[in-house]
Every structure is written in structure tokens, then in C-alpha cells.
Amino acid sequence: MIELSFIIINYNTKNITADCINSININKTLTNINYEIILVDNDSTDGSIKYFTENKYENVIFIKNKKNEGFGKANNIGVKNSNGKYMVLLNSDTIVDQTDFKLLIGKISNEESIGVLSAKILNKDKSIQSIGFDFPSIENEVKLNLLFWNFNFIKKFRYKNYKNKGLFRTEWVSGCFMIIRKLDYKEVGGFDEDIFMYAEDVDLCYRLYKKNKYSFVMDETSIYHLHGQSGNKKRIKLNQLLKRKENYYYVIRKNNILSPFNLFLIKLTYIFNAIVVVTGKKLKNITG
Numbered sequence: 001m002i003e004l005s006f007i008i009i010n011y012n013t014k015n016i017t018a019d020c021i022n023s024i025n026i027n028k029t030l031t032n033i034n035y036e037i038i039l040v041d042n043d044s045t046d047g048s049i050k051y052f053t054e055n056k057y058e059n060v061i062f063i064k065n066k067k068n069e070g071f072g073k074a075n076n077i078g079v080k081n082s083n084g085k086y087m088v089l090l091n092s093d094t095i096v097d098q099t100d101f102k103l104l105i106g107k108i109s110n111e112e113s114i115g116v117l118s119a120k121i122l123n124k125d126k127s128i129q130s131i132g133f134d135f136p137s138i139e140n141e142v143k144l145n146l147l148f149w150n151f152n153f154i155k156k157f158r159y160k161n162y163k164n165k166g167l168f169r170t171e172w173v174s175g176c177f178m179i180i181r182k183l184d185y186k187e188v189g190g191f192d193e194d195i196f197m198y199a200e201d202v203d204l205c206y207r208l209y210k211k212n213k214y215s216f217v218m219d220e221t222s223i224y225h226l227h228g229q230s231g232n233k234k235r236i237k238l239n240q241l242l243k244r245k246e247n248y249y250y251v252i253r254k255n256n257i258l259s260p261f262n263l264f265l266i267k268l269t270y271i272f273n274a275i276v277v278v279t280g281k282k283l284k285n286i287t288g
Helices: 014-025 048-054 071-080 101-109 138-146 152-158 182-187 200-210 238-244 246-254 260-287
Strands: 004-010 035-041 060-064 086-090 114-122 128-130 167-170 177-181 214-225
Touching: 004 014, 004 071, 014 035, 014 048, 035 048, 035 071, 048 060, 071 182, 086 101, 086 182, 101 114, 101 177, 101 214, 114 200, 138 260, 177 182, 177 200, 200 214, 200 246, 238 246, 238 260, 246 260
Parallel strands: 004 035, 004 086, 035 060, 114 214
Antiparallel strands: 086 177, 114 128, 114 177, 167 214
8 A cells, every 4th residue: 555655747857856756765764654756747858758768766657748737737647646645745856865754644644634744945055945834915925025034045044043843833835845645635626727837835725724724844854955946947037027926816816815905015015026136136147
């Protein structure tokens, strides 16, 4: 009987996806846990399909999509083809060789109110990248967009003296690492396939929240997320930043999280944030 199904989406990230798979297969806490790895390729053009077809990685089931279906739909395809009781939704640019899956599975199996369980998400330099987030609100968006609450240079101060709390509840967790019961995932319909990429994690956590299934973080174990390496590496322009946020606004409207007027206000705060970010990068490039 399969207990864990790791779902990984690959799109032109052959090498880091291979590193992610290897980090699962060498994880010592999985020694006595039956698991499978569902690798879903979104029609990559970097030689990934040939590579993963010819190189038979241990415990991997390889699914090849005929087109780029987007992150959410590809995960739904992976879950549909899985056999595990628990799904581990994992970005291709994560490393989990030191993650304590025995601890995490013990927590979620003993607490029915856990809808999604995550761990402490670390940057490559071991600094904290995320330990959960708040649902959209005016207060939260002011912190994020006007006070740059989620920028690395701010987070280094926020988490400077951070001490582990064990298992604690948050409002939503990053889609780069989620553990969820397959039954709960299916109960809410999985990821919204109208979202191609970005904000599908907020939406999933909110829909589970409405079903009294909450998001938790277990910070006594962690993963590494090599943030941005599975996405577009080109220089981001202002219109790209603004467009990226559209899915976030869609989630807010869809779930009636904020009033139309408050949604308008948070859009203004994000426009300010995006202008500052793009201007700052341009100035950095000019000054070298």
C-alpha cells in the first residue's frame, strides 16, 4: 500500500527536477514508508522527456502531457494518477533530503483538522523564506506591498531571532511544499484549473479553510526552495509583475474574500510595490 505520493511538475527544468527526485530517494526518514513519485512533464522542450524516459529513476512514474497544461492542472493530473493516501505537492526546485517525513506524516495522520501541512521553507543560504501566510486583507497587503514585508532583506530582520514553535496554524502555505490527504484534495476539487500559474495555493487553502480544514506548519523540519529556478529567469518588466498578480485578484473575487472597494485599494498598493521594484532594479543595473 502506497502511503505517500510525491507530485512534481517539470517544465524545462530537467537538472533541478533530477536533483529534487534524488533528494527524495536518499531521504532516510522514508526508509520504512512506501512512496511513489509522480513526475508530470508539461511538454518540455529542453530534452526533459528523452532524459526522464531513458533514465529510470527509482520509484518514479513518468507522465507526459501533450501541451503545457499549467501548474494547477498538471498537479491534478498527477494526483489523479497517484495511489497514495497523502499527496506531497512539491516544486521541482526544492530539496528534501533532510526533511523529516516521518514526523510530518505523524502530525497530519493524528489531526483531522489539518487540511494542508507544510514545513519551514528555507532559502539556499538557510535563511527563512516562508513559514505560512495570511489571507488577503487590507492590513496584510499594506505590510506586503507598502512595507515590503515579504522581501528577503526585511525577512532577515523579521526572522533574525526566530525560535521553532512546533506545529502551528497559519492561513495558507506555499504551493512549493504541501502535504494533503488525497480525500481532502478531491473533496474540494484540487487546484483550480482556470489558474495557469501563481495563487493556486492561496485558493486551495481558502477552499479547504471553508470546509474547516486548516493550514499548518511544522517548523521543526524544513525543505530548501531554490526560489525562482523553476520559473521564468528573464528580467521581469512592470507589466509582467502586474499581470502575475491577476490570478491573486481572481482568487479574491471568486471566494468573496474582500469587497470590490477593498480589492481596488490593494491593487493600488501592489502597483506602488511593482513600480518600486522595477525602478530599483533599473537603478541597480545602471550603477552596476
